[in-house]
Amino acid sequence: MQIRKGTPDDVPQLFELVTELAIYEKAPEQVTNTPEQMLKDGFGEHPLFGVLVAEVEGKVVGMSLYYYRYSTWKGKRLYLEDIIVTENHRGQGLGKLLFEKTVEEARQSDCTGMMWQVLDWNRPAINFYKAFEARFDTEWWNCHLDF
8 A cells, every 4th residue: 555646647546536525414515626626626737735645556546635824823834635445445544644644744844733524424524533632622513505
């Protein structure tokens, strides 16, 4: 197993992981992104996100998708959008490796910290993050505008 930076050739497999996550979270109808959009947004002239991939025997079986944001209080932060490991490769340490490499990416990019979200019902993910001594914020609500 290997963790590496994603490439344009990985996009079809990355999109499969996104679809698998949406099914797991019982919201496949909410995915409006496309592989073409991911290719443009992640690997085009002005990339909007970075991605690390977990590869086993030449196949992408996991990913960590992130981008940078700026906090007026904290400065540059890495926002972890999603860590996804395909179901039949969970429990093998790939999520841990992806998370650790993402933390390393944040540190190497001079970030002051890292942020992400976890669904309140996703006990396996909550316990996973607790193992890293993550701080869970209950003060702020997520707000959205969709266009």
